[in-house]
Amino acid sequence: AQKITQTQPGMFVQEKEAVTLDCTYDTSDQSYGLFWYKQPSSGEMIFLIYQGSYDEQNATEGRYSLNFQKARKSANLVISASQLGDSAMYFCAMRPMFSGGYNKLIFGAGTRLAVHP
């Protein structure tokens, strides 16, 4: 079964500190993609970062990096130098390539991050 697990319903971090949001996934596919999205209180879904299962390097986009550990089936999001505007819900998602279709994203339940001044 394809599944994404985010075990931290809520996290808080001090402004300017780094924070790691956990994500583990379950798939029998050898090839898949992993995504992180941010959902502020306004409701939109903002694409943050993508990691392909065959990518050798961990993905980075500005202050966001993805700590990809394939053997452990984890794809944790690291936000460096947190800002107040980072307070939001964060969703991890997986795109399986073969089983269950290769277009859809399967989402986790999300982690609500609060950045404190």
Next chain:
Amino acid sequence: EPEVTQTPSHQVTQMGQEVILRCVPISNHLYFYWYRQILGQKVEFLVSFYNNEISEKSEIFDDQFSVERPDGSNFTLKIRSTKLEDSAMYFCASGLDTDTQYFGPGTRLTVL
């Protein structure tokens, strides 16, 4: 920066009525999607669309739902006879390839 747009931002309808949710994907994108998020729950995939046809749909996407790309720029989701449980935020997404999916701001559908 180009973005996906959706209209309306909020739609209120009576149970049993038809609704059409509209999306304008990013112009050079080839893959189009609809997702929904019931309040407080996970985002759920509904349907994907490529090359003018549905490429994949979930079990949620039953005969009450349909999608269209009527004019090469708009991408619509129609719900033929709405039910109370259709109340949710509906997100359109588009991607140039299957490694990216950019979401629109969503349409909040309330069925009374």
